[in-house]
Amino acid sequence: MFIQTIKTSGLSHLSYFVASNNQAVVIDPRRDIDAYLNLAKEHECQITHIIETHRNEDLISGxxxxxxSVDAQVLHGPNADQEISYATTVKEGYQLDIGDLSLEVIETPGHTKDSISILVFDKDFNQGPVGIFTGDTLFIGDVGRTDFYPSESEHVAGLLFDSLQKIKDKASMSIIYPAHGAGSVCGEGMADREFSTVQHEMKNNPLMQINDKSAFIQKKIAEHHYKPPYFADMEQLNAQGAPNYSSFQATSSVNITQLEKMRQQGHVLIDVRPIEAYLGAHVPNSYSLPLNMITAYAGWLFSLNDNIVIIANDQRMASCAALHFARIGFDNVNDYFATNMAMVAATGHDFATLDVIGAEQVNRLLESDWQLLDVRKITEYEKAHIDSSEHIFLGHLANKICEIPKSDKLITMCASGIRATIAAAYLQAQGYQNVKVFLGSMGAWKAKNYPTTSCN
Incomplete structure (x- = not known):
């Protein structure tokens, strides 16, 4: 018997392949299913069941x-906000045998109303559960967010408290298998590791240490989480069942002339190279969204209906980017441009750049008419920010851009410069001419011992 973790980069999503005696169950699969099929083939297993621990908001369920593909039954918890058309509803106490393992469902609502956790028993040893798949109810170092029902905020926070008590009671000695790791939008305080036990979390997880229900509720409703607009699309797709995305490859290569024509026809050009490459030279009117930032910000800055052309170093990078887009529902990604900006310039085509400045230049420019735009999360901004800066979270830039006069002289900043570059590129592509990137951003500012302000 074994449990194999399948990690999805960018989304920090964790799914699981659980197998014993040539039988297998997959828990919370992602949209691209090859990893599960390969594991089944490698270990000569038949996937008989698939379990979803909750309604996914941040990615398309596979x-x-x-x-x-494998003729398996999908199991989903009760009390879903809408019917899960492809799944069978299971409730508290439902049991499933997989070889020498026995799985038991417990209802753990709070993050969503249909959240369940799955206890794992070794049938050869009558010693209680050895593991628990906690979905988005309990993470390593954190617990699930409870802000998806704004009108019922106290109620669902209370549900989560009760669910955590149930996990403590039923699985105190169990290994935890959560649906997300550090970096996920589903929690702020997750540890950067994938191993823990319920007992360890009871002693070290700040939220698990709160034993007063009222105090826990107040702590949860005071949290601040961002909810990208694409979440609503994910919820709908994951209720009706999203279609397969067969290739995950941007197979059509275009040249620079075709690229410009496509832009004029309304295609969105997204450069997925590292920011250093984009800052050096890029295709005019293109956006910057480095490969590892696609799943974090594409759903904020762009629409699922956009026809996207990827600008990348090569086809391999473009294909990887297309896969990241597809995992969050961007299916209109059919073309790529393998860029060599030196050759673009050598053939007489235009290229664009972004001005990059350091802390000393920023300090001087702020004494004139330049405005500093901080695009970090509000929690980062409140901990420490430059006194004269204006805060607009990067994810909100698309909606708030109409509030920024195009005549403004803008310096974008974040923690290091990556998100600042994405913001500056977005502004430049939208017609803003006076934009500079504060490279190093808050890190560089603090290194110079320049003053900051806290909201605490």
Whole structure:
């Protein structure tokens, strides 16, 4: 018997392949299912069941796709906000045997109303559960967010408290298998590791240490989480079952002339190279969104209906970017441009750049008419920010850009310069001419011992 973790970069998503005696169950699969099929083939296992621990908001579930591919049954918890068309509803106490393992469902609502956790028992040893798949109810170092029902904020926070008590009671000695790791938008305080036990979390997880229900509720409703607009699309797709995305490859290569024509026709040009490459030279009117930032910000800055052309170093990078886009529902990604900006310039085509400045230049420019735009999360901004800066979270830039006069002289900043570059590129592509990137951003500012302000 074994449990194999499948990690999805960018989304910090964790899914699991659980196998014993040539039988297997997959928990919380992602949209691209090859990893599960390969594991089944490698270990000569038949995938008989697929379990979703909750309604996914941040990625497309692969459950209906995998179920169709291997003829498996999908199981989903009760009290879903809408019918899960491809799944069978299971409730508290439902049991499933997989070889020498026994899985038991417990209802753990709070993050979503349909959240369940799965206890794992070794049938050869009558010693209680050895593991628990906690979905987005309990993470390593944190617990699930409870802000998806704004009108019921206290109620769902209370549900989560009760669910955590149930996990403590039923699985105190169990290994935890959560659905997300550090970097996920589903929690702020997750540890950067994938191993823990319920007992360890009870002693070290700040939220698990709160034993007063009222205090826990107040702590949860005071949290600040961002909810990208694409979450609503994910919820709908994951209720009806999203279609398979067969290739995950941007197979059509275009040249610079075709690229410009496509832009004029309304295609969105997204450069997924590292920011250093983009800052050096880039295709005019293109946006910057480095590969590892796609799943974090594409759903904020762009629409699922956009026809996207990827600008990348090569086809391999473009294909990887297309996969990241597809995991969050961007399916209109069919073309790429393998860029060599030196050759673009050598053939007489225009290229664009962004001005990059350091802390000393920023300090001088702020004495004139330049405005500092801080695009970090509000929690980062409140901890420490430059006194004269204006805060607009990067994810909100698309909606708030109309409030920024195009005549403004803007310096974008974040923690290091990556998000600042994405913001500056977005502004430049939208027609803003006076934009500079504060490279090093808050890190560089603090290194110079320049003053900061805290909201605490």
């Amino acid at each position: 459950a209906p796709i995998l179920a169709k």
